[in-house]
Amino acid sequence: MDISEKQAIVAECRASGMTAKAWCEAKGIEYRQYVVWATKVNREEHHAPQQWANVTMKKDEHIPDEIRLTCGKWTICVVSGFNPILLADLLRVVDEVC
Structure with a gap:
């Protein structure tokens, strides 16, 4: 799965208004895997060095x-x-x- 697919999944989850855990359960996605994807997406979005x-x-x-x-x-x-x-x-x- 490429980064754009992960971004789409994370965006859909965030827009759902549900908790990530409940959304993953409803979609049949393993929550731990979602957390890995969301972390990668967050890092891509916030690629500026920490200060x-x-x-x-x-x-x-x-x-x-x-x-x-x-x-x-x-x-x-x-x-x-x-x-x-x-x-x-x-x-x-x-x-x-x-």
Whole structure:
């Protein structure tokens, strides 16, 4: 299957309004294979090299021990005692969406 066919499948899934897993199940496509295709399509679409973001540290006197990660319209607040696995999962999702 060439990249244009993979792009068409990924575009159809995204336009369906369904979750990728539910769409794959309805279409008889193995979800893991779809994830491989979607990852390849995402890399092709975002072929620009990754860059470091500017980081500004600010101390908020009202909320101690909090870190805020802001990128465009997204802000993720992390407080002391956070679940690092949950944060890693969240960042992966945000990275795919942005």
